[in-house]
Amino acid sequence: MVDIHLTNTRTRKKERFDPIDPGNIRVYACGPTVYDRAHLGNARPVVVFDVLFRLLRHVYGAGAVTYVRNFTDVDDKINARAAETGRAIRDITEETIGWYHDDMDALGALRPTQEPRATDYIPQMIAMIEGLIAKGFAYAAEGHVLFEVRKFDEYGKLSGRSLDDMIAGARVEVAPFKRDPMDFVLWKPSEGEQPGWASPWGRGRPGWHIECSAMSAELLGDVFDIHAGGIDLQFPHHENEIAQSRCAHGSKVMANYWLHNEMLQVEGKKMSKSLGNFFTVRDLLDQGIPGEVIRFVLLMTHYRKPMDWTAEKLREAEATLRKWHDMVACVEPAQFPAETVVRALSDDLNTAAALAAMHELARRGAASELAASAQLVGLLDVESADWIYSDVNASIDDEIEDLIENLLEERAAARSARNFERADAIRNGFEAAGVSLTDEADGTSWCPTPNFSPTKLREI
Known part of the structure; x- marks a missing residue:
């Protein structure tokens, strides 16, 4: 069996992946808050961890991997969008989930094994919060429930920050009901038209962080193999997840391996609306840029390095894919992907090295191996390559x-x-x-x- 090595944010080392149960590998990735279209930065973790999902399935078997990615469908941003548009919250979240599926499907991403919605797991969140209060890690105040950060000695270990540094450098919500500025909300009261559920602390709704802890525990267990997400989630979201999950379950870890992808830039600059370089996946698709080309560009840079999205990379990706599609169009894929490609992916998901190995296959004319290897990274799916074959089929x-x-x-x-x-x-x-x-x-x-x-x- 191939050995997979992953850089574990928790230990800051590249480690051999040793699953808890090789027949039941469990992976959780933080999903979107569903109030608007996914932008290009949102797409990077989807594609990166889709490759992880594919690699794990290749090595351990398709039935041996459970991949969970959530939808946050209760959030103040959603509430604000509902108030702004006059639309029902459920209508907004349903529509946005549909958009998300359409856009990520266009990038060739497999659907996760399960895609839980936060609002379907409110009872589990309430039960976890009650347990944290009972164990002395959380307290109720003025309709809120807060996690008492100083009760968890290892808070900050994932992000490598001391609590005092976090207080000095972070934007924390100062509120009179907090015992400490760093304490974070597990439950908050709902008023008027805000969505809310009955709880021991009154009608309210969950804080952001508790949902992932409750859903991952329910679907994957108290301790699971891999937790993944963007580096922007490392603090405070993932730090808070670890704190509440470990204190709730009394476990030494929440997940054995933590993977974080770096941020995305556009032509060397941070993507932002003020710079006019902000765009959604749908913007690109509507401009006629094929989803497969977008995926290829996202795979050109190692996930742990900042990625620069450029027009030149787009041109290079499209030219390469056209050449490769021509090679594999009428070829039966090999039974297995090339060893060089599997080895590259097994070395901390090195997609850049995997693409380089595929370029070498193409140079050698190894079309059947190229086809099989491309399938492993989600490329060259002839059945769905409409951007390549639409004119051909029409003629x-x-x-x-x-x-x-x-x-x-x-x-x-x-x-x-x-x-x-x-x-x-x-x-x-x-x-x-x-x-x-x-x-x-x-x-x-x-x-x-x-x-x-x-x-x-x-x-x-």
């Missing part, structure tokens, strides 16, 4: 099919008559027209490539 009508069949019959007749010059001319003509032929015992099959040209076909 193959009954007339073209009849022409191809007639030419194949003419070639077969020429070969039978030992007129190899004409037979070879027809085959060469097919190749120039972007039609691949496969001679078999029971006849010749044909397959169009992305370079298919009806004009050149008619010239044969």
Whole structure:
């Protein structure tokens, strides 16, 4: 079995992945707050951890991996969007989840095993909060419940910060009901039209951090294998998750491995609306940039390095994919991906090295290995590559099919008559027209490539 090594944020070391149960590998990734379209930065962790999901399935078996990514569908940003638009909260979250699925599907990301919604796990959150209060780690005050950070000695270990440094440098909500500025909200009161649920502390709603702790525990257990997310979530979100989960369950860890992807820039600058370089995945798709090209660009940089999105990378990605699609269009993928590609991915998800190994496969003309390797990273799915094949499929009508069949019959007749010059001319003509032929015992099959040209076909 292939050894996978991952850089563990918790220990700050690259470590061999040693699952709790090789037959039941459990992964959790923080998902979106569903009030608006996902921007390009949101897409990076989706693609990165989709590759992790694919690699784990390849090594341990598809049925051995449970991948959970949540939807935060109760949040003040959602409430504000509802107040701003006059729409029902449920309508907004349902629509946004649909957008998210459409956009991430377009990037070739597999759907996680489970996609829990926070609002479906309110009872579990309340039960966890009650347990934290009972154990002395949380307290109720003025309709709120807060986690008492100084009761957890290892707070700050994930992000490598001391509590005093955090207080000095962080934006913390100062409130009279807090015992300490760093204490964070587990439950807060709801008023008027705000969504709320009955609780021992009055009608209210959960804080942001408690939802991931409750859902991961319910679906993956008190301790699971991998927790993943963007580096922007390391503090305070993941730090708070660890604190409340470990105190609730009395465990030494929440997850054995923590993976964080770095941030994304655009042409060397931070993506922001004020700079005019902020765009959503849907913006790019609507501009005609194929999802597969977006995915390729996101894979060009190692996930632990800041990534720069540039127009040049887009051009390079599209040119490479067109070349590779042409190579694998009519090829049966190998049974297994190339060892060089698997080895690169197993070395801390080094997608940049994996793409370099795939370039070498293409250089050597190893089309079947390239096809299998591309599937492992979510590329070259011929079935869904509409951006490559839409024009090809549209141009193959009954007339073209009849022409191809007639030419194949003419070639077969020429070969039978030992007129190899004409037979070879027809085959060469097919190749120039972007039609691949496969001679078999029971006849010749044909397959169009992305370079298919009806004009050149008619010239044969």
